Amino acid sequence: MTAVAAGAGAAEEAGRGAGVLIDLRGVSRTYDDGPPALDDLTLTVRTGEALAVLGPSGSGKSTLLNLVAGLDRPDAGTVTVDGLRVDELGESASAKYRRAAIGIVFQFFNLLDDLTVADNVLLPAQLAGLPRAGAAARAAELLAYLGIERHARAYPGRLSGGERQRVAVARALMNRPSLLLADEPTGALDTASGAEVRELLRELHADGQTIVLVTHDLTLAESCATRTVELVDGRIARDSAAGWETGALPPPGTPGPYGTSAAPAAHGAYGDRPGTAR
Numbered sequence: 001m002t003a004v005a006a007g008a009g010a011a012e013e014a015g016r017g018a019g020v021l022i023d024l025r026g027v028s029r030t031y032d033d034g035p036p037a038l039d040d041l042t043l044t045v046r047t048g049e050a051l052a053v054l055g056p057s058g059s060g061k062s063t064l065l066n067l068v069a070g071l072d073r074p075d076a077g078t079v080t081v082d083g084l085r086v087d088e089l090g091e092s093a094s095a096k097y098r099r100a101a102i103g104i105v106f107q108f109f110n111l112l113d114d115l116t117v118a119d120n121v122l123l124p125a126q127l128a129g130l131p132r133a134g135a136a137a138r139a140a141e142l143l144a145y146l147g148i149e150r151h152a153r154a155y156p157g158r159l160s161g162g163e164r165q166r167v168a169v170a171r172a173l174m175n176r177p178s179l180l181l182a183d184e185p186t187g188a189l190d191t192a193s194g195a196e197v198r199e200l201l202r203e204l205h206a207d208g209q210t211i212v213l214v215t216h217d218l219t220l221a222e223s224c225a226t227r228t229v230e231l232v233d234g235r236i237a238r239d240s241a242a243g244w245e246t247g248a249l250p251p252p253g254t255p256g257p258y259g260t261s262a263a264p265a266a267h268g269a270y271g272d273r274p275g276t277a278r
């Protein structure tokens with residue numbers, strides 16, 4: 001199952017504690033005359049991590065994801081993914097990087113409605129020029145892994161939101177990306193479908209997939225993330241790796257950015273947790 005989910009060697013590396021996969025240094029991005037969407041942000045993500053990026057609306061979460069995906073460039077700073085300077089890539093090199101190294105899942109699925117489920121999943125392999133036979137076998141394997149093989153010949157419009165998001169995840173995993181990015185993957189789903197997708201992401205991470213997801217959904221962060229970073233005004237206000245319990249969010253009502261806290265970052269994420277190692 002690991003081989004289905006993760007990029008080659010990712011699980012093995014995760015097991016060893018692994019190296020840095022994403023390295024953002026001094027990254028700033030300002031649109032037009034507005035305030036900085038990202039402001040001198042430095043962040044590293046290791047292979048095998050599942051990072052949830054939280055923060056209020058407009059805090060820079062999607063901007064961060066777009067920079068890592070090479071969909072946008074910083075005004076200052078460097079973006080390195082798997083040793084590649086993503087911020088220096090030209091348009092075609094950037095597209096090639098996305099096809100080879102990145103899988104992206106969007107809130108609204110972004111499936112092509114006039115292609116079948118199987119053809120949607122095959123698309124990244126076709127764009128990468130991979131041999132059709134091997135790609136078809138991989139697509140079938142992914143659809144089975146994600147429990148949607150019976151829909152292979154259906155069109156996305158016939159599927160539920162949760163099933164569509166599974167198709168989008170299958171497509172994102174098609175070329176065995178070293179990194180899965182997800183922007184509000186449960187944002188358009190009902191409660192039951194959201195729970196399915198949360199479980200799916202949790203399983204993918206357990207199988208070794210490195211994941212960075214942006215979300216307002218604290219349940220998603222709590223169930224899938226091994227690390228949580230909170231952005232405020234384009235800066236990292238809190239990072240669980242610098243004091244939170246790994247994978248833990250505070251109980252409801254804990255003072256914090258979703259409550260009333262003005263606790264300094266050094267005091268941990270959503271408030272101080274007794275017994276948390278520093």
Ligand SMILES: Nc1ncnc2c1ncn2[C@@H]1O[C@H](COP(=O)(O)OP(=O)(O)OP(=O)(O)O)[C@@H](O)[C@H]1O
Pocket residue numbers: 031032034036037055056057058059060061062063064
């Ligand atoms: N293409 C753009 N043009 C102009 N301003 C933009 C653009 N994209 C983002 N911004 C601005 O940059 C800031 C950060 O936006 P971003 O979408 O990264 O925040 P976010 O945390 O993902 O927000 P949300 O949770 O609402 O999706 C906001 O002030 C936003 O208005």
